[in-house]
Amino acid sequence: MGHPDLIGLGATVLIAGLLARIARRYGLPSIPCYMLVGIAFGPGTPGPELVRHPGDLAVIAALGLVLLLFHLGVEFPVDQVLGGGRRLFLAAVICIGVNVCAGLLFGLVLGWGGSEALVIAGALGISSSAIVTKLLIELHRLTNAETPVILGIVVIEDLFLALYLALLSPVLSQAGSAAGLAADVAASFGFLLLLFLVARFGARAVASLVDSREDELFAVLTIGLVVLVAGLSDRLGVSDAIGALMTGLVLSRTEIRERVVRLVLPLRDVFAAVFFVTFGLTIDVARLGAVAAPVGIAVALTLVCNLAAGVAAARLFGFNQRGAVNIGLTMLGRGEFSLILATLALAAGLDARIGPFVAIYVLVLAVVSPLLATHSRYAARLMPDWILRPGWRYVREETISTSCTHLDRIRITETDAEECPQCVAEGIDWVELRLCVTCGRVGCCDDSPRRHASAHARESGHPIIQSAEPGEDWRWCFPDETLVQAPLGGRRSATVD
Incomplete structure (x- = not known):
């Protein structure tokens, strides 16, 4: 050359x-x-x-x-x-x-x-x-x-x-x-x-x-x-x-x-x-x-x-x-x-x-x-729920993370509750229910008038809620502002498929 x-x-x-x-x-x-x-x-x-x-x-x-x-x-x-x-x-x-x-x-x-x-x-x-x-x-x-x-x-x-x-x-x-x-x-x-x-x-x-x-x-x-x-x-x-x-x-x-x-x-x-x-x-x-x-x-x-x-x-x-x-x-x-x-x-x-x-x-x-x-x-936003499965209407645009630092606060993953106790006491309606996985308290979602689940998280410092709706298993961490899921190959909760 x-x-x-x-x-x-x-x-x-x-x-x-x-x-x-x-x-x-x-x-x-x-x-x-x-x-x-x-x-x-x-x-x-x-x-x-x-x-x-x-x-x-x-x-x-x-x-x-x-x-x-x-x-x-x-x-x-x-x-x-x-x-x-x-x-x-x-x-x-x-x-x-x-x-x-x-x-x-x-x-x-x-x-x-x-x-x-x-x-x-x-x-x-x-x-x-x-x-x-x-x-x-x-x-x-x-x-x-x-x-x-x-x-x-x-x-x-x-x-x-x-x-x-x-x-x-x-x-x-x-x-x-x-x-x-x-x-x-x-x-x-x-x-x-x-x-x-x-x-x-x-x-x-x-x-x-x-x-x-x-x-x-x-x-x-x-x-x-x-x-x-x-x-x-x-x-x-x-x-x-x-x-x-x-x-x-x-x-x-x-x-x-x-x-x-x-x-x-x-x-x-x-x-x-x-x-x-x-x-x-x-x-x-x-x-x-x-x-x-x-x-x-x-x-x-x-x-x-x-x-x-x-x-x-x-x-x-x-x-x-x-x-x-x-x-x-x-x-x-x-x-x-x-x-x-x-x-x-x-x-x-x-x-x-x-x-x-x-x-x-x-x-x-x-x-x-x-x-x-x-x-x-x-x-x-353009992907309909039925392509995956029902239950993602409110979280479809959020990234799911395995880096949440509050997974050790998960203690309760199941509930039989079918109503928001505070909404019932106040005589108002709610949209969907959320479960605090730390203490087990059930409250209404942020689309509800009172947003009792978010209020409980702020007052108690309990970081993670889980959807209590049938067929839904997602969790949300308030401090990290992300959906949370167990790492690939890790142990999943009883409510997760």
Whole structure:
């Protein structure tokens, strides 16, 4: 690579970083910025051309892809997934199934080809864990009751990605016959099984191979191992991405994991930025008009599917309208994995429209997802009660939290009372009843004339009330001003389903 290419690459990456820094101030992710700069200064766009031959960056971009998947493997929380229980797995299966099946049908309707439809299904079906995590942090929702469900689903999606790549690789290799395709699929899953066995039984031996007291040698050995396994995976027709992911999973189960995170993973951010910029450089803006309508339909389809999956998860875990909308909109963003699939498709010689389609699709959702997630309260107002279950008429717009600091004050969770004693004594009517879970006193709600439940909370200092209406199990904490629910997997009260 000559100096002009180095100058162009350096200038492009620098501009991408500056644009990403500006975007961060407004709560937008950095991945779209990298892609936009690549598109703007690539050979497919009129104007300044900083990188004339994007193919010259293929090895660096491949290294970015490998380190992205390696990072996913290192950070993969196996215990969290296994401890999520059946409801979490069911919620993830519904979310993945709805989005992937809708993406597959959409891809087939486009008529670009069967292999292309499989790529589109994966691109539309898998959320961006980076964007999802960033949203949860920036919106201060880490202690929300639905957040463990969101993170659990995203983690299971990451696991599904490995299986999907193993299935997709033989298809992209364009096996000549059904028998050849079956043999390639068997080889892919066989290699995947071998890597799982190494992760289960040989992790210590692998760790000893790369371990060194010197940080420099440790980083060199680890990168060398990751690239080697990724290359072997690609040579076997499995996909370099799978090899990198599984290598990360192996090292995540060893005592050197923290050193890997500290010394090796920072390199990921630099090379990943080059990967996204390079992807943008390959986009020909002349093709964008042909994919504009399909992108609009795909975005709308993803929005509907995500909201449907959010409702299904909310029904499983007993969340209200706000929780359902939060799940659906927070997971709306698509990013690195969609671009990885598009890159593999283009490298396999599939329809060239996949590149612009996925690029614009990711860009639109990367902007739309944070905006919609931020205003989820308004979407919750539009969701009728019957979609979830009766009983959320007064709390549908509120976030349910597991961070309430007054759960130790819960002592009484059931009552047979059918009237507000104070309203009866005063000879007035009430609307609904609320139970003080500390002392068991029943009072009328805030839609009633006297608001006896709130008055009792102020006078007694008892923090939490519970709805005493049939079929309702929500609780409200006055000091924290939030709906409260036991943490995921925690013990629920007798009145909660």
